[in-house]
Amino acid sequence: MFGSRQLALLASCGLVVASFGAAHAQTTQPVPAGTTLPAAPPGSVPVTNPADAASAPTSPGAQIVNGVTGASTAATPGAVGAGGMPSIDNASTGNVAGLLYYCVNKKYTYGTTTRSVGRALAKRQDVKNDQGYSLGGQGLLQNGTSTPFDISTLDKSRRVKLCSDLTKKGQTME
Numbered sequence: 001m002f003g004s005r006q007l008a009l010l011a012s013c014g015l016v017v018a019s020f021g022a023a024h025a026q027t028t029q030p031v032p033a034g035t036t037l038p039a040a041p042p043g044s045v046p047v048t049n050p051a052d053a054a055s056a057p058t059s060p061g062a063q064i065v066n067g068v069t070g071a072s073t074a075a076t077p078g079a080v081g082a083g084g085m086p087s088i089d090n091a092s093t094g095n096v097a098g099l100l101y102y103c104v105n106k107k108y109t110y111g112t113t114t115r116s117v118g119r120a121l122a123k124r125q126d127v128k129n130d131q132g133y134s135l136g137g138q139g140l141l142q143n144g145t146s147t148p149f150d151i152s153t154l155d156k157s158r159r160v161k162l163c164s165d166l167t168k169k170g171q172t173m174e
Contacts, residue, residue, distance in 0.1 A: 070147055071149065071150040072147045072148070072149050073150050074154050074155075075153065079149055080149075084154075084158055085154075085158055085162060085165075086141055086143055086149040086151070086154075088141065088162070088165055088166060088169055089143070089144075090142075091136075091141060091143055091169070092130055092142060093124065093126060093130065094127040095130070095132030095133065095135060095136040095142045096121060096136065096169055096173060097118050097121035097124075097133055097136060097170070098133040098134060098138075099137075099151070099166050100117060100166055100167065100170055101122070101137050102136060102138070102139045102151075103118075103159075103163035103167075104118065106159075108156075108159050108160050108163040109163045113167055113171075114167045114170075117170040117171055117174065118170065120170075120174050135148050139151050
């Protein structure tokens with residue numbers, strides 16, 4: 001049936017497919033929060049430590065946000081209220097505008113309301129210089145403390161509800 005050449009060809013094709021599968025299986029795994037690595041993973045973005053001026057990024061376009069000491073998560077004690085949601089009461093106009101951008105970009109809201117409210121807020125003069133806008137664009141809710149809340153740590157249904165609540169709050173700020 002099969003000659004030795006045909007068998008060798010089939011075997012080599014099998015090795016190629018197997019090596020491709022092994023190489024494909026070596027994708028990067030998510031790193032748990034708080035993990036310290038000896039070197040930055042490929043494709044990572046440098047983070048500035050506000051307590052260490054030497055850690056400031058040197059690449060153009062980087063922005064340093066003063067007064068931020070990390071981020072709290074849904075697992076941080078006291079970070080969320082009784083309903084499992086963080087408070088948006090003390091969020092600045094700029095932070096709300098940035099978070100609305102984040103919500104639209106991550107597709108947690110549909111339609112044009114969130115986008116138009118976010119754009120209207122972003123055009124305001126007090127928002128243009130608000131560091132909270134930059135934090136909001138990264139999904140960080142600045143709710144009156146020096147530690148912003150990372151909304152990506154909420155489950156998806158709560159993120160969608162938070163984005164809806166932020167749209168309503170933004171409409172009152174216009």
